[in-house]
Amino acid sequence: MLAISLAGTSWAHGMRVGAKLAALALVSISLFWVDSPLLLILVLGCVVALYATLGAGALRQGVILMRPIFWVVAIIMAFHAVRGEFGSGGVIILRLLALVGLANFVTLTSRLTDMIDVFLWMLTPLKHLGVNTGAIGLALGMVMRFTPVFIARAKQLGQSWRARGGTKISWRIILPLFITVVDDADHVAESLRARGGVK
Amino acid sequence: MERNVVYIAVFAALIAVLGLLPKLTLISGIPITAQSLGIMLCGTILGAKRGALAVLLFLALVALGLPLLAGGRGGLGVFTTPWAGFLFGFPVAAFVAGLMMERTSGMNVGVLATIAAILGGIVTLYAIAIPYYMVGADVDLWAAMVTMSPFMPGDLIKTVLAGVITGGLYRARPDAVLSRA
Secondary structure (H helix, E strand, O other), X not given: OOOOOOOOOOHHHHOOHHHHHHHHHHHHHXXXXXXXXHHHHHHHHHHHHHHHHOOHHHHHHHHHHHHHHHHHHHHHHHXXXXXXXXXXHHHHHHHHHHHHHHHHHHHHOOOHHHHHHHHHHHHHHHHHHOOOHHHHHHHHHHHHHHHHHHHHHHHHHHHXXXXXXXXXXXXXXXXXXXXXXXXXXXXXXXXXXXOOOOO | OHHHHHHHHHHHHHHHHHHHOOXXXXXXXXXXXXXXXXXXXXXXXXXXXXXXXXXXXXXXXXXXXXXXXXXXXXXHHHHHOOOHHHHHHHHHHHHHHHHHHHHOOOOOHHHHHHHHHHHHHHHHHHHHHHHHHHHHHOOOHHHHHHXXXXXXXXXXXXXXXXXXXXXXXXXXXXHHOHHHO
């Protein structure tokens, strides 16, 4: 399964994931108190500059990740424009672009395995509350393994549906997909138990 | 214990699968992505706690950088938009739908699941997503409702599908519908 992150050895890849996440959280929270358009343009410029230090490929990837945001921006601008509030609409959009850009930058420059390690580390205090954090790590791995398997199975069910005269993939494949999946789940649970269970 | 963990994991995977499939065509020919159907089904099939945990597990993997949201989106950036109220509302939606399934009995499971899906996947979800969008995009209630209205008919259809699928699974594998166990 492919993660979004960019392979690379840049300065940003070298930074500790925990440090990047802490910085992101700090900047994101601070930005909510910034209402000056000039300052926000400056911040957005810095975010673009961050991408630029990684090269053209990173800039292109950044824009691709931003694409779904552009129509959100357009809709927000339209509603603010109707009320003639170009200024406040502009501030919201500048802040949004900076926040999303920065968050995506952290995702792009952090390996999935490192992110998972930090995530599991962040969960360790839950152990004291009686939460089985080992089970969470196991479940993360299972989702990553099962997702491509189930996608392949759904496509297969879609093909059988077409072979029997259906046209496009219909919602009717969802129930058979779920039945095969819960059967698998029961088998996996049994074999986990047979191998010593979830500890 | 093992069964709970595995069910939570496979349902988190199913949310991803429903979002990544090519758009499904409904009876009327409207194409929709089925990701929010996956959220409803987590609640109606797994029940409140396990359903919410499956959704949280799915969201954790999205945040960690896997492109599992409909349209292949993912990463930390998706949580910082004004639309993220839907993402934060997803686990609550599954919880409410699951709670309704656990606390009621006697009625047909499919009908009950449809009502639970409406209560969780529409009422609860929009009760979180609309105020979140109003604050995030700095718009009034009317503007937020107009912006989201194109999704509501599709969501209503999905609640009916959630009922049909939950009812069907209950007939085929009654033990798998943990919310009724």
